[in-house]
Amino acid sequence: MYNNAKELLKECMEKNLPISEVVINDEIDSTAATREEIVSRMKNVLDVMKKSISDMEAKETMGGIIGGEAQKLDDYVKSKKTICGGSINRAMIRALAAAQHNASMGRICAAPTAGSSGIIPASIVTGAEELECDEDVIIRGLLTASGIGKIIIQNATVSGAEGGCQAECGSAAAMAAAGLVEMAGGTPKMSLTAAAIALKNVMGLICDPIAGLVESPCSKRNSSGAVNAMTSAELALSGITSVVDFDETVEAMYSVGRMMHPNLRETALGGIAVTETGIELSKKVHGEN
């Protein structure tokens, strides 16, 4: 059992296990599920994730605020030399697709939340392509990501209403970054470093959805969250360390979340939601009052 990153790392080091294996053992102990059941459930999760990131068709979303972004970026990438190149663009396309899929009531895996549900699948599937990983390795990446999510939930929050978007999109990026590191053959310490870097990159990010709907700015925060995960993983894999460790970073994120004014925590009363455009769109969705 582990309650924080220090305990997780200690268990990995003492037993010479990757994070994914410690997560499996913890799940067996706490739920009495078998290893096969845990892996099989994660395969189902991966299936749902893969479908959500490949749905590029422009659909009507709940508020009609977003739509067609993934297809637009895909068309652009296919027709021009791009700044970001192959893997970054593919991850952004996938994250945008999942965000639209979620906003149009498609089936997603809330990892850790519906609003941030494009970040883990987009970065993990794209990373797997680049690293040429098979499905078993991808499942290991997802298990590692879930271990990081458990630590954040136990010690802070993954809810935008409680901790701002840093807690949703930041946690998703941290989870994905740790998973990507394990998929690339990095150490447990590197996974935790990547998670700390990803979370720090968006420390203080508020939750300000226009009209209170998970569309804008959420969709683009999914694409930047996927890129955050990939760059954080790459930094950690190169041997770059995090000055502040993951446990302290989680504590800081939670403390920042608690300091955030309620207007900046999913109430649609601050930030982008109350710009002139945000208010206009909100009136269109909900009416004048």
Ligand code: SF4
């Ligand atoms: S802005 Fe709020 S609702 Fe949108 S993804 Fe971030 S936390 Fe979720």
